Amino acid sequence: MSDSMEQFKIVFFEECSELLISLEEGLMQLHRGDSDDETIHAVFRAVHSIKGGAGAFGFDRLVAFAHIQETLLDEMRAGTLEMKKDYIDILLQAYDILSELVGAAQRNVDMEEGFGGDAAQAMQKVMETIEASDDTPQEHSDDDSTPATASATQGINTRLFSIIFKPFIGLYQRANEPILLIRELNDLGDLTVDLDTSDMPSLDEMHGEHAYFSWKFSLVTEFDENAILEVFEFVEGDCELEIKDLGPIPASAEDSATDAAAITEKSSSSPDGPAPTQSKTTAPAAPQGGGNGSEAVVSQSIRVELDKVDRLVNMVGELVITQAMLREQGSQLLVEQYPNLVQGIEELSRHIRDLQESVMAIRAQPVKSVFSRMPRLVRELTASLNKKARLVMTGEETEVDKTVTERIGDPLMHMIRNSVDHGLESPEDRLKAGKPEEGVIHLSAFHRGGRIFIEIEDDGAGINRKVVLKKAIESGLVTPDANLTNEEIDNLIFLPGFSTAESVTKVSGRGVGMDVVRKNIQSLGGRVSISSVTGKGSKFTMSLPLTLAVMDGMVVEIGDEKFVLPLVNIIQTLRPTPSEVNSLPDGRNLMMFRDEYIFLVPLYDVFDVPDAITNPCEGLVVVVEGDGGMLMGFIVDDLVNQQQVVIKSLETNYELIEGVSGATILGNGRVSLIVDIATVQEMAAKQYSKPQTFDQDTESSLSQDTSSLAQISVEVH
Amino acid sequence: MTTLVANDTRGDDQVREEPVIKQYISFNVGKELYAVEITTVREIKGWIPTTSLPNSPDYMRGVINLRGVIVPVFDLRTRFRRGHTEPGKNHVVIIVKLDKRTIGILVDAVSDILTIPSEEILAVPDQDVNPEYAFMEGLVAVDEKMVAIIKPRLLFDMNLMPDMDREPEANVA
Numbered sequence: 001m002s003d004s005m006e007q008f009k010i011v012f013f014e015e016c017s018e019l020l021i022s023l024e025e026g027l028m029q030l031h032r033g034d035s036d037d038e039t040i041h042a043v044f045r046a047v048h049s050i051k052g053g054a055g056a057f058g059f060d061r062l063v064a065f066a067h068i069q070e071t072l073l074d075e076m077r078a079g080t081l082e083m084k085k086d087y088i089d090i091l092l093q094a095y096d097i098l099s100e101l102v103g104a105a106q107r108n109v110d111m112e113e114g115f116g117g118d119a120a121q122a123m124q125k126v127m128e129t130i131e132a133s134d135d136t137p138q139e140h141s142d143d144d145s146t147p148a149t150a151s152a153t154q155g156i157n158t159r160l161f162s163i164i165f166k167p168f169i170g171l172y173q174r175a176n177e178p179i180l181l182i183r184e185l186n187d188l189g190d191l192t193v194d195l196d197t198s199d200m201p202s203l204d205e206m207h208g209e210h211a212y213f214s215w216k217f218s219l220v221t222e223f224d225e226n227a228i229l230e231v232f233e234f235v236e237g238d239c240e241l242e243i244k245d246l247g248p249i250p251a252s253a254e255d256s257a258t259d260a261a262a263i264t265e266k267s268s269s270s271p272d273g274p275a276p277t278q279s280k281t282t283a284p285a286a287p288q289g290g291g292n293g294s295e296a297v298v299s300q301s302i303r304v305e306l307d308k309v310d311r312l313v314n315m316v317g318e319l320v321i322t323q324a325m326l327r328e329q330g331s332q333l334l335v336e337q338y339p340n341l342v343q344g345i346e347e348l349s350r351h352i353r354d355l356q357e358s359v360m361a362i363r364a365q366p367v368k369s370v371f372s373r374m375p376r377l378v379r380e381l382t383a384s385l386n387k388k389a390r391l392v393m394t395g396e397e398t399e400v401d402k403t404v405t406e407r408i409g410d411p412l413m414h415m416i417r418n419s420v421d422h423g424l425e426s427p428e429d430r431l432k433a434g435k436p437e438e439g440v441i442h443l444s445a446f447h448r449g450g451r452i453f454i455e456i457e458d459d460g461a462g463i464n465r466k467v468v469l470k471k472a473i474e475s476g477l478v479t480p481d482a483n484l485t486n487e488e489i490d491n492l493i494f495l496p497g498f499s500t501a502e503s504v505t506k507v508s509g510r511g512v513g514m515d516v517v518r519k520n521i522q523s524l525g526g527r528v529s530i531s532s533v534t535g536k537g538s539k540f541t542m543s544l545p546l547t548l549a550v551m552d553g554m555v556v557e558i559g560d561e562k563f564v565l566p567l568v569n570i571i572q573t574l575r576p577t578p579s580e581v582n583s584l585p586d587g588r589n590l591m592m593f594r595d596e597y598i599f600l601v602p603l604y605d606v607f608d609v610p611d612a613i614t615n616p617c618e619g620l621v622v623v624v625e626g627d628g629g630m631l632m633g634f635i636v637d638d639l640v641n642q643q644q645v646v647i648k649s650l651e652t653n654y655e656l657i658e659g660v661s662g663a664t665i666l667g668n669g670r671v672s673l674i675v676d677i678a679t680v681q682e683m684a685a686k687q688y689s690k691p692q693t694f695d696q697d698t699e700s701s702l703s704q705d706t707s708s709l710a711q712i713s714v715e716v717h
Numbered sequence: 718m719t720t721l722v723a724n725d726t727r728g729d730d731q732v733r734e735e736p737v738i739k740q741y742i743s744f745n746v747g748k749e750l751y752a753v754e755i756t757t758v759r760e761i762k763g764w765i766p767t768t769s770l771p772n773s774p775d776y777m778r779g780v781i782n783l784r785g786v787i788v789p790v791f792d793l794r795t796r797f798r799r800g801h802t803e804p805g806k807n808h809v810v811i812i813v814k815l816d817k818r819t820i821g822i823l824v825d826a827v828s829d830i831l832t833i834p835s836e837e838i839l840a841v842p843d844q845d846v847n848p849e850y851a852f853m854e855g856l857v858a859v860d861e862k863m864v865a866i867i868k869p870r871l872l873f874d875m876n877l878m879p880d881m882d883r884e885p886e887a888n889v890a
Contacts, residue, residue, distance in 0.1 A: 318785055561768065607771040650770075653818045654780065654789040657770050665782045671768040 012053045013106045014303070019046040020099050021372055027095055028375045031088045040083070043091075044073040045233065050102065059105040062098075065116055069094045072123045081130050090126060092376070094119045158189070158222050164242040166214035171238035178215070184231045189221030214240075306402070309362050313549055316352070316359045317646035320550060321665050323352045324643050328667035353644065360547045364399035367445045367454070370409050371396050374443060377413055381420040388427050388438040389420055395445035400452050401547050404524055408454070408544070411517040411528075415456050415540045416441065418514070423460035423538055433535065435459065451568070452546060457539040463532040465489045472498060490532050494518045525661055527678060549647055553674065555640040555666065556622065558604050559612035563636075564645050564664055564674045571623040571631065573639060578617050589616065591633050593623055600633045601684040603675070606659060613637045626678045634680070643667075647674060659683050737835040743828040743864050744811065746794050750864040751824070752831060752857075757813050757869070761827055764808040775801070778823055783812065790821035791873050815870040822869060831864065833857055838866065 026043035029035040051066035069091070075081035097116035104111045163185070167178060185191050194216040201212070219228065225243055232241055323345075330345040371393050378391040424430075424439040431437055442457040465486060472478040472492045484492075492498060496515040521528045525545045532538035545551065553564035572593075581600065582590045589600040600621060604612035613619035614635070621633040645664035650657060661676035741752035742761075767779030767790050776795035780787050790810055794802045802808065802823055810821040838855035852871035857864050 314785070321785070609771075648785075648787045650780070650787055650789075653787060653820060654770075658772060660771070663768075663780060663787045665785065665787075669782055670766070671780045671782050671787055673768065673770070 009057060011303075012057065013102070015053065016050055016102045016106075019050055020095075020102065021369060022046050023050075023098075024092075024095055024376060025372050027088060027092050028372075028379075030083060031085070031092065031379070040073065040077045041233075044070065044077050047073055047098070049234075050098065054102075054105065057105075059101075061111065062101045062105050065094075065098060065101055065120060068120050068123050069098065072127055075127065075130055081126070087126055090119065090122045094123060158220055159224075159248050160246040161217075161219045161221065161225070161228060162244040162246055163217040163219060163228065164214065164240070165217065165232070166240035167211050167235070168238050168240070169209060169211045171235050172209075172211060174235075174238060176235050176238065178213075181231055181235065182215070182217075185217060185219060185228070188223050188227055188231070189219055191220075192218040194218075304362075309359075312359055313363065316356050317549060319352055320356060320644050320646050321667070323349055324645075324667035325669070326667075327643070356550055356644070360401070360549060361399075363402045363547070365402050365405050366397045366399055367405060367408075367452075368396040370405050370412060371443060371445070373409065374412065374416055377416055378420060378441060381417060385421060386426065387420060387424050388430075389424055389441055390438055391416075391441050391443060393443045398445040398447060398452060400445075400544065401549075404452070404544055407520065407524055408542070411520045411542075412443075412454070412456070414514070414517050415528075415542075416443070419456055419458040419460070419538070419540070423458035423462075425461050429461075433461075447546075452544045454542040454544070455539055456542075457537060459537040462534040462536055462538050463490050463493070463530070465534075468492055487531065490530050490538070493530065494528070550644055551647060551674075552642070553645040553664070554622070554642050555645075555672065556620075556634075556636040557638045557640055558607065558636050559609040561607070561609050562640060562666060562670070562672045563603070563607070564672050565622060565624065565634070566661075566674070566677060567642065569624045569626070569677045571625050573620055573622045575620050576616055581616055591616070591621065593631065593633065596631070598623065598631045598633050599684065600635055601680065603634050603636055603680070606680055606683055607673075624677050626681045630681060632681050632684065634675075645672075645674065738832060739835070741831045741833060741864075741866060742811070743831055743859070744809070744824040745826050745828055746797070746824050747799065750828060750859075750862055751793070752864050752866045753811070753813060753822075753869055754854075754866075755830065757815065759812040759814050759819065762810045762812060762821070763806065764804040764810060764823065781810070781821065783819070783821075786819065788812065788819050788821050790823055792823045793872075794823075794825075796872055813869050815873070820869070820873055822873070829859075831857070831859055841865075 023043055023046035026035070026039050026046065029039050030043070047066055047070045051063055051070055054062040054066060072081070072087075072091070076083055076087070081087070094116075097119045101111060101116065165178070165181070167176075171178075182191070182193060196214045196216060197212070199212045199214065200206070206212070221227070225245060228243055232239070235241075326345050327349060330342055333342055335342050374393070375391050378389055381387075382389045419441055420439075424441075425433065425435075427437045430439065440459050442455070444457075445452065445454045447453075469478065469484070469489050469492070472489075472495070473480050475498065477492065477495050477498060478484070493514045494517070496513065498513055498515065518528050521542055521544070526543055528540060528542045530538055530540050552567040554567055554570055556563055556565055576591050580591055582592075582597075584590060590597040591600055600616055602614065603609075604614065616633070616635045619635055619637045620639060622636055622639075623631060623633050625631055645666075647662045648664055650660065650663050657673070659676055659680045660673045661679075662674045663671050664674055666672050740755040742755050742758055743750050743752040745751075762783075765781055767781050769779035770777060770789075773779075776792045778790045778792050780789050782788075792802050794800060802825070804823060808823060808825060809827055810823050811827070812819060812821050838857050840855055841850050841853045843850075852868050854866040854868050857866060
């Protein structure tokens with residue numbers, strides 16, 4: 001029993017987090033003023049649903065708070081309360097409290113006494129203003145399902161509606177009670193209820209948990225269709241609903257309607273559905289007239305536990321490995337001898353690829369869920385920093401793996417914080433510089449070349465390179481005589497121990513640097529860099545892999561070991577002639593490729609593999625492109641094949657290895673390491689930074705500092 | 718009948734004072750005998766070639782594929798600074814679960830399953846002054862041979878290893 005209760009709770013909190021997101025989205029829309037009628041309704045529904053669920057689990061504080069908020073929202077959507085900006089601010093504040101309370105309930109802790117009292121009071125105050133201005137203060141019933149206000153007087157514009165209401169099982173499963181809906185309908189006017197039992201099977205065929213009843217109502221009311229829709233608001237999607245406006249009717253027709261209060265209700269002792277409502281057939285001749293029917297929204301999605309999806313993902317991963325194994329075996333078969341088998345293996349490969357893509361698509365989520373948290377952040381930041389800024393978002397629908405959306409939130413917030421705090425100037429300075437007072441932060445997401453890009457661009461002053469360089473020299477990250485390009489200087493901010501804040505403000509400079517941002521992004525297999533134009537603004541660019549589970553790889557051989565190179569990074573593979581390979585005095589080899597010299601990286605050396613081919617003219621050179629377009633040639637013994645590989649973590653049971661982004665299992669069952677191109681490029685540069693410094697006769701610069709600097713220079717080349 | 722047998726066993730093996738009795742798997746490395754608690758052991762595998770990892774300590778023999786999971790294998794002999802195991806068909810890898818990690822320990826051969834009451838486990842004489850032996854749970858004499866009970870977690874947990882110059886991985890939530 002308690003177990004299933006726990007399960008319900010889990011579902012409730014899942015729903016809460018979704019509801020909170022839509023609540024915030026709605027509130028932000030209201031705040032910006034680009035809302036429509038539906039927005040306030042959606043906001044109300046979100047609060048209402050949280051309250052309802054919280055009530056069921058006995059989270060009293062949450063219920064009490066949500067109730068106040070709900071009441072206020074109800075006034076707003078009823079139009080009795082004007083939607084002033086101040087009020088929205090109060091509601092946003094209340095939203096914060098509400099999410100804190102939800103969080104507290106989830107963690108099973110109590111917030112301190114009086115938590116959220118300010119917001120509650122502020123909302124009460126707003127409500128008092130209506131009550132003061134309104135002669136007939138409205139009573140707010142606590143009833144969970146009374147969004148429509150009952151009317152006392154019959155207007156002149158009475159109309160006849162015919163409503164067909166056919167509940168699905170889901171309606172009962174969500175503990176909705178048709179009788180309550182019927183009562184609400186009755187509050188709207190005169191109601192005739194018709195119970196349709198035609199779907200009812202014979203007793204032995206009857207299933208205990210199916211919904212067999214449907215109802216037909218005739219409602220004479222002065223309210224419009226929206227009021228009726230509101231009654232069914234919370235069962236939307238869980239029933240078939242058809243509302244027909246049969247036009248105005250003379251007052252006398254009301255007599256024919258049976259008083260719905262006469263409906264008798266047999267209390268249902270079985271959990272399997274509603275009590276059969278006694279049917280009364282007094283259908284008034286319904287003229288088939290111009291009515292605009294409202295379609296029932298059928299839910300197009302299902303809620304699945306992440307565990308189940310992950311199991312599926314893992315299973316497909318194993319399939320990919322098995323398929324690789326089959327293909328390896330199959331490649332040794334003669335096509336003439338086993339044409340069908342060879343063809344079958346090929347087909348299997350294709351199907352598995354499709355399957356894998358479909359499965360990964362299940363895990364994909366629009367980045368919207370992360371982006372939607374940002375407008376509020378910008379709003380708060382600008383308020384506390386006395387700046388003016390507007391956040392423009394594009395590509396919110398771009399889909400990324402769920403793990404990515406879960407984990408880029410913090411880095412993203414950090415970068416936006418950085419943009420607002422350090423990037424944007426104060427309104428006065430902006431005016432002086434001939435820019436509009438209000439700064440613009442552009443947050444965008446898009447796909448390119450098999451990766452997701454997220455960019456944060458501001459139109460601020462750009463990076464103050466003098467200050468950055470000075471700070472970096474002061475903190476010993478750069479030698480004073482270092483000669484850095486502008487890009488190199490910009491990217492210094494990602495070094496550990498670097499703080500861009502000239503003065504530590506309340507917002508930034510709280511000890512978490514951009515190096516942590518970079519580390520977080522790297523742990524997702526991503527990269528981040530910054531570019532900046534003085535006076536025009538700066539731009540963070542983040543690139544992330546599409547999925548974290550499978551990728552296309554090129555299996556290469558080095559000595560006795562096999563490594564996997566990500567296919568997206570590979571430009572070309574070639575075997576240079578000895579005349580094409582040139583050496584620098586420091587021992588590094590260069591090769592001419594597409595009219596430029598590129599460095600040759602001895603992978604056997606980086607990964608310490610014995611018995612490998614060391615001469616690039618005897619082995620092969622795989623030209624790879626790192627982030628930022630940096631080309632390098634990796635020396636390998638041979639290419640093995642190209643295949644999809646399942647990315648497995650080394651960290652699960654061991655730890656991260658530099659230069660390796662993960663491991664995979666090849667067709668022969670052996671583990672193979674996946675090369676992290678960008679880190680290897682960094683490592684290669686690091687390795688050769690030592691002889692270089694000898695040339696400069698500065699022995700002291702052999703320290704860590706130079707290597708981290710070299711690391712930067714590689715990245716931004 | 719069944720009840721009778723059950724009663725017999727209880728009378729035979731276990732004493733009335735109810736001491737803590739644990740089972741251990743013992744194994745050889747050279748002539749030495751070591752043991753780990755049986756509840757931490759997931760399985761025992763014959764040696765299979767590993768994929769070596771670059772820039773790892775010498776006792777890290779590389780990783781293997783254990784039904785789709787990448788598992789690191791450590792050479793216990795090298796860990797105890799007694800040279801390098803040249804594994805052949807008869808060598809075994811004991812797969813052990815440590816907290817959340819699964820690792821493999823390369824040993825020469827599995828010896829026995831021991832049932833040892835806690836009071837028979839003796840302390841390592843100078844353990845309290847020699848922190849390097851923290852991985853030893855204790856010593857026990859079995860058939861007049863000494864068996865050292867070890868705690869693999871303290872031998873192979875990356876974050877606890879003092880002799881490795883690696884920063885512990887920050888936990889990214």
